[in-house]
Amino acid sequence: MSEGYAWIITDKAMDLLHSMDSSVLIESIQGALGFKSYIPPLSKLHNFTIRWRRKMRMENPNMEMMELNVFGIWAYDAIWALARAVEKVADKISQTKEQSAALNMTDLANIGASQSGSIILNELLQIKFRGLSGEFQFMYGKLISRAFEIVNVLGKRERRVGFWTLTDGITKEMNPYVNEKYLRSSSTNTGLETIIWLGGSTTTPKGWLMRMNGKKLRIGVPVNQGFKELIKVQRDPQTNATTAIGFCIDVFIAAIDGLLSTESYEFIPFEDSNGEPAGNYNNLIYQVYLQNYDVVMGDTTITANRSLYVDFTMPYTDLGVGTIARVDNKNMWIFLKPLDSNLWLTSAVFFLLTGFVVWVIEHPVNEEFQGSAAQQMEMIFWFSFSTLVFTHREKLLNNLSRFTVIVWVFIVLLLAASYTATLSSMLTV
Known part of the structure; x- marks a missing residue:
């Protein structure tokens, strides 16, 4: 978190930023960029916020007043969407037969499907109305986010530097008139406002790969006979040159291409003079800590002990771990x-x-x-x-x-x- 680096925070974390410990968190991310779900400044939202604050102050006079965040606004609209869906299918629901016996939620084998539930769900997925958050509509079972604010964390607040919309991409300003069908931004204001990066600099970071001074990125790869589909080291018998192939290599190359980096790199097999593995995976990963390799790539397992020495990327394969437990079923039939x-x-x-x-x-x-x-x-x-x-x-x-x-x-x-x-x-x- 220093000058020359850039950090981008996703909307999931940025929308919850003010509900976290600001004294610790906000001070540590000064100069970071973030995306926030955009809620248009509608008059009905302003009126609702006033009523909500008045009600919260009356019911909880000793409680510190919290801001109404995007999740609270979405929750309010979601309740309205559910109520509208139930009203539309009320006649159909009355015609269905519901089970009179209460469901035992611990008896998983005997939990049935509500007949009216599927009717309400189908109607809910088709609902569309104008709520506190703007146009409320589902697509493929998910709420559509038509626009995001791009904010720059400065001091104890977030400074807006631009917008991203579904129709126009990145723009400086948002058209104050929100169309019923979609959010339309101003096409004349492209780009972003000036960004204050980490360390208080206004110079856009060039990226850490550009600061290798022409040296190749040294990538250690395991030499094993295990899952060859993930990573495999091949040796050319004529030139004695080694190449690495497999899914892990494909992911790395795709990431490098996505960064548009021209930095060179080389794969170095972790082997001895006889071409045999020079150690186990713990020894291989420890080479990064010893700075013999810049990166280690392969089917390496993330463990607590290894995390003391190196940093891991987020897993991009499914672990496939599950738990089998006995069901307490007392049905004799x-x-x-x-x-x-x-x-x-x-x-x-x-x-x-x-x-x-x-x-x-x-x-x-x-x-x-x-x-x-x-x-x-x-x-x-x-x-x-x-x-x-x-x-x-x-x-x-x-x-x-x-x-x-x-x-x-x-x-x-x-x-x-x-x-x-x-x-x-x-x-x-």
Whole structure:
């Protein structure tokens, strides 16, 4: 945080800046640039702010008065949007049947979907009106931010240096007349006001890569036989030159291209004279602390101990870490839920159909499938359901019946495996 550097703060942090500890935070980011969600100065917002302050002062006389931030304004508009959506679909909601029993929110397996909830949600996503924050409208399920303020942190306040709009990009000033459809900025005022950078300088920083004095950026890369898709070191047998490829390298090159930097760099394999790894990942990362490398690139894990010596970039791959926990389900009929009623009925019909088909084929030639009518009916039922646990002991003489049973046993195997997997997933979350 010194002269020659530039810091840009995103709107998520900048919108919350005044709610944080100003004595520590604001003093440490002097000269930084930031984006703030732009709320047009509408008369209805001014009137609401006056009423809100009066109400807060009456209800909390001893409390320090806080400014109404953009999240409070959005929350107010969101409540109005929900109320408008409910009013529009009130007739449809009254026609739906809601469950009378209260939902047990700890019983995740049995939480149903509200019929009226989907109706309200569909209407809410289509709602559009003019609220305290201006045009309130969702796009792809998210609130549209049509403009941002670009602010420069100076002293205990933020100095506005320009705007960014969806239609005109970066401009110095915003047209005071806000169109119903979109925010329109003045096309004659392009660029930004003068920015006071870190250290109180008005000179735009050139970037740290430009201050390498012509030296190549030394990038250490691991030599391993692990995930070659992430990073892999190749050696040319003729020239003995090494090159690094993989997803990590692609991300780095894309970042360099995005910076429009012409600075040169070289990949240095972390290996000994025999071409073997010169140590583990801890040893490789420690080389940055020893200033043998400027950067280390690869599938390196961020740990607390390593963070004591080096700084890591933000992760750009999914860790894929999860927690499996048992669901406290007291429903005695849960063993029936892995298969729906139609599949249970279809399975039962095919059990009987398979037994009947085998009986028709084997009855003329097989004594085990003969006897009285009652014995033959028992044989059909017994043979069908014994295949569920593969305990059928009747010897089949006809090849056609054998083929039928083989196909059916294979289907039973798939059905049993699917049932077991589904029941297991229902008992864990």
